[in-house]
Amino acid sequence: MKKIIGLTGGIASGKSTVSNWLISQGYPVVDADVAARKVVEPGMPALREITEAFGRDILLEDGTLNRKKLGAIIFSDDEKRQTLNAIVHPAVREWMRQETERAFLEGTSIVIMDIPLLFESKLTHMVEETILVYVSMETQLKRLMDRDGYSEADALARIRAQMPIDDKRKLADYIIDNNGPVSETIEQVKEIMKQFK
Numbered sequence: 001m002k003k004i005i006g007l008t009g010g011i012a013s014g015k016s017t018v019s020n021w022l023i024s025q026g027y028p029v030v031d032a033d034v035a036a037r038k039v040v041e042p043g044m045p046a047l048r049e050i051t052e053a054f055g056r057d058i059l060l061e062d063g064t065l066n067r068k069k070l071g072a073i074i075f076s077d078d079e080k081r082q083t084l085n086a087i088v089h090p091a092v093r094e095w096m097r098q099e100t101e102r103a104f105l106e107g108t109s110i111v112i113m114d115i116p117l118l119f120e121s122k123l124t125h126m127v128e129e130t131i132l133v134y135v136s137m138e139t140q141l142k143r144l145m146d147r148d149g150y151s152e153a154d155a156l157a158r159i160r161a162q163m164p165i166d167d168k169r170k171l172a173d174y175i176i177d178n179n180g181p182v183s184e185t186i187e188q189v190k191e192i193m194k195q196f197k
């Protein structure tokens with residue numbers, strides 16, 4: 001039986017911490033953030049569309065996307081974020097579908113899709129089960145600022161660009177509480193994964 005599990009959470013909630021452990025255990029993880037980088041590489045149609053919408057100044061000198069600049073624009077402007085999403089998300093979905101198909105062809109029975117915007121983008125139809133990596137907003141803000149060095153205002157803008165993580169709790173099939181130490185988080189992941197064996 002083939003199964004696709006959606007792993008989600010808010011920004012800096014600990015998805016990579018969980019998915020890195022799953023990868024270390026041999027589970028195939030298809031990551032939407034990786035997809036979102038692949039589909040805007042030089043030469044890809046989405047990058048051309050981004051330069052048409054945001055201007056050529058959105059590129060670095062070597063022709064790659066200036067992610068820092070684009071992030072500063074889209075996390076402070078809902079309309080511009082929607083413009084970017086409309087360009088990038090269809091290509092991300094297609095890449096995710098292909099990678100998942102490839103993993104199944106290689107013989108796996110479970111694929112984990114790591115999708116930060118699983119609920120916001122209404123992508124639950126792509127998966128059979130949903131796992132939320134949960135932290136309180138306080139922990140989320142602190143970890144985001146510590147990891148990426150954002151000011152509180154910049155970190156809050158990123159958090160507010162997503163569905164409040166407390167609302168995601170109501171939508172998820174499984175919830176992993178990542179407020180404590182990583183070891184406790186991994187114990188919870190192990191318990192959940194037992195059910196899919």
Ligand SMILES: CC(C)(COP(=O)(O)OP(=O)(O)OC[C@H]1O[C@@H](n2cnc3c(N)ncnc32)[C@H](O)[C@@H]1O)[C@@H](O)C(=O)NCCC(=O)NCCS
Nearest residue numbers: 010011032033036067070071074085088092116117161162
């Ligand atoms: C704006 C961009 C260039 C900023 O790049 P940067 O390297 O700083 O961030 P990165 O891509 O690593 O994303 C970090 C996190 O930000 C959050 N995030 C990214 N894009 C969005 C968005 N459009 N809306 C809400 N949250 C987002 C996610 O939690 C993600 O895990 C980049 O995030 C992007 O291209 N976003 C649009 C694609 C997208 O929606 N990606 C999220 C998964 S599909």
Ligand SMILES: Nc1ncnc2c1ncn2[C@@H]1O[C@H](COP(=O)(O)OP(=O)(O)OP(=O)(O)O)[C@@H](O)[C@H]1O
Nearest residue numbers: 010011012013014015016017143147178180181182
């Ligand atoms: N249980 C924990 N205790 C302490 N720090 C943690 C814990 N879990 C994650 N972190 C740290 O918090 C930060 C965010 O975690 P991680 O990068 O896994 O989140 P993410 O959800 O993948 O983020 P993003 O949405 O930005 O991709 C990282 O610096 C990570 O090392």
